[in-house]
Amino acid sequence: MYRSHTCGQLRLADTGTSVTLAGWVQTVRKFGSITFVDLRDRYGITQLLFNESLNARLDEQPLGREFVLQAKGVVNERSNKNLNIPTGEVEILVDDFTVLNKSAVPPFTIQDDTDGGDDLRMKYRFLDLRRNAVKRNLELRYAVNRAARNYLHEQGFMDIETPFLIKSTPEGARDFVVPSRMNPGQFYALPQSPQTFKQLLMVSGYDRYYQVVKCFRDEDLRADRQPEFTQIDCEMAFVEQEDILNMFEGLVKNIFKEVTGIDYIDAVERMTWEDAMWNYGNDKPDIRFDMKVTNLKVPSTVFMAKQEEVKQSPVAGETGFKVFDEAETLVAINVPNAADYSRKQTDELIEWVKRPQVGMGGLAFIKVNADGTVKSSFDKFFNEEQLKSLAAYCNAQPGDLVLILAGREERTRKAISDLRMYMGERLGLRKKEEYKLLWVLDFPLFEYDEEGNRWVARHHPFTSPKPNQIETMIKNNPVIENAADYLNHPYANIKANAYDMVLNGNEIGGGSIRIYQRELQEKMFAALGMDEHEQQHKFGFLLGAFEYGAPPHGGIAFGFDRLCAILGGSESIRDFIAFPKNNSGRDVMLDAPSAIDDKQFDELQIKLDLK
Structure with a gap:
């Protein structure tokens, strides 16, 4: 038996018990004729005390960081207790020990405040995973996984695996x-998602x-993207949108309760896509703070239902200020209690919006x-009354910017x-310990691709239109006769279910009510530019x-x-x-991807031609 207990298990009540522990050496501290060793495993740290009789062996067989050690002894109450760790009131009086394996000197320290940079820790990820900070993240991931599975099991869902080797249908x-x-x-x-398989399972009666499935996308990466990632993928039959929203509000609330201890009892807010874009500038707004967008001027072809509202703007007409008059869109946010910003601070904001990631030419302020x-x-283009009128239209109060x-x-x-997000962060309004859920609904079914002069699916080609717009989609020709007039095409106003x-402020889940009738699915494919042959070739099995x-x-x-990253307070997945x-x-640890040898190319009957 390598161990009778873990390194995080023993307490004061275990005093006098003979135990065997095994783990990794965290630190070695020698004080005269005695030596203290902190032994670590996945569960915690326990202090070992080596007395004078064992010190001679330690001199002959010195212990180093990350040595794998087995120690036998008796649990004893510590004289210098460490109440910062669960095992800090006890130590093991070691009778005997065995070095199970030695370790080379690690390339970085295995502790929370490590001296290893990202690249080094990625190369030695198997060592990085020993650190408590990383371990806590994986424990949280497991807790989210377990909470999701338990909830879905209780709701009658069946976990069914789908293939990884499938047909390429790039959309x-x-x-x-x-x-x-x-x-x-x-x-x-490799599947970008199990989309068609889960629809086929619905046809098969698994309602x-x-x-919890791996998905694969060959796309440019950033902090919240990986070429292989994991989804909690779900499907239900004989449901409408309201059934889905209620079911999966329950899932996320259950995860909150089980993982974070937060009992999220509030109703999840709902917002249309158009209102999200109008009030926040994007379709995944962070509603933990206000600071809504004021629309001062927008093109007449965008947000057509809002045009009367825009006409009330103090800068809707000619102002004599070229920057405003020639702009297609003019928008503002009101930052509370920031009127005392210095020249240096406003200059910093101007430089911030000029960065390539934002891409603006400048910033105006009041x-x-x-x-x-x-x-x-x-000031030289507006008198004080005009400025006050504009500030009031943006709901600015004394002290605001x-x-x-x-x-x-x-x-x-x-x-x-x-x-808006930057200012929210800067002012401390985006608190990591605060969570706010939101449903965004009524997306456009289609987006217009100017380059191809055609429609593309905003979500994916299996998403159904709103029930009252199905006939509009079936009866109208998707062809766009006049590219400049695409917003007047009936398809431009079809909303997705x-x-x-x-x-x-992060999209954590997305879905839809699916198309389930062949005629409508064929019409959808045709709207996306697929002829009958292409439809049959790519999706004949589904049709x-x-x-x-x-x-x-x-x-x-x-x-x-x-x-998991959001619940763990991290920006990076x-x-x-x-x-x-x-x-x-x-993968810098495996050095992948890597070249394959000629024999493998020959077996695959592939010839590599690097231009």
């Missing part, structure tokens, strides 16, 4: 492809399916002083959203299945890695994945 990101030796010249693809007077960066961006619609709206769940009694169904997929890739998609 969004690029597929990872895998050559088939047994079928020369042909390739599998409540889930899977300070509303405590006495009600105003000062702006464009109004920040204004001007430019093209898409870029400017994204930029004001980024600026889709929904995203947002947590603290055929719809002819055999496909039930109404819908589902959702949660970004498991991202959810890499911190919550045991063996992640770096920002270039490489």
Whole structure:
């Protein structure tokens, strides 16, 4: 027996018990004729005391950091207790010990405040995983996994595995492809999601399916992306949107309660996609703080239902200020209690919006002083009454700072959203310990691709239109005759029967009610530019299945890695994945991807031609 107890198990009540522990040497401290060793395993740390009789052996066989050690002895009450750890009131009076394995000197210290940089720790990830900080992240990941599975099991869902080697049907990101030796010249693809399989399971009668599943996308990486990632993937038959929202609100609330101890009893707020874009500049707003966008000027072809509201803006007409008058879009946020920003601070904000990631040419601002007077960066174009009117329109109060961006619609709206989030962070309004859930609903079903002059699916091609718009989609021709007039096409106003769940400004889940009738699915494919041959080639199996009694169904997929990162207070999902890739998609520990030898190329009947 290598051990009778773990290094995190023993307490004062175990005093006098003979035990055997095994683990890794954390530290060695020698004091004259006695030596203290902190022994660590996954469960904690226990102090070992080596008396004078064993010190001679330690001199002959010295212990180093990360040696694997077995120690036998008796539990004793410590004289110098360490109440910061659960085992800190006891120690082991060692009778005998065995070095099970030696260790080379680690390339960085195995502790929370390590001296190892990201690249070094990624290369030696098997050592990094020994650190408590990383261990806590993986424990949280496991807790989220367990809470999700328990909830779904109790709700009657069945965990069903789906294949990883499938057919390539690229619709969004690029597929990872895998050559088939047994079928020369042909390739599998790794699934970007189990989408079509879970729909086929609904056709098969498995009306409540889930899977905690790996998915693969060949796309550029960032902190919240990995080439392989994990989803909590779910599907239900005989449901409408409301059934899905209620079921999976319950799932996330259960995860909160089980993992964080937070009993999230509030109703989850709901917001249309149009309101999210109008009020926050993006479709995944952080609603932990206010600071909504004020729309001062927008193109007449965008937010058509809001045009009357925009006409009331003090800068809706000609102002004589070229930056405002020539802008397609003019938007602002009101920053509370920031009118005392210095010239240096406003200059910092101007430089921030000019960064390539934001892409704006500059920033205008109005300070509303405590006495009600105003000062702006464009005083020579507006008199004081005009500035006061503009500030009031942005709901500014004495002491507030109004920040204004001007430019093209898409870029400017994204930029004001980024600026809002930046100011929220800067002012301490985005508290990591506070959580706020939101459903975003009524997305457009289609987006217009200017380059291809065609429609593309905003979510994916299996998403159903809202029930009252199905006929609009079936009866109208998807062809866009006049590219400049695409917003007047009936397809431009079709809403998707889709929904995203947002947590603290991050999309953590998204799904839809699916198309389940062949005619409508064929119409959807045709709208995306697929002719009958392409439809049959890519999705003939699904269209055929719809002819055999496909039930109404819908589902959702949660970004498991991202959810764990948010609950763990991290910006990066890499911190919550045991063996992640770096920002270039490489596993620096395995040195993958790597070249294969000529024999493998010959077996696959593939010739490499690097241009």
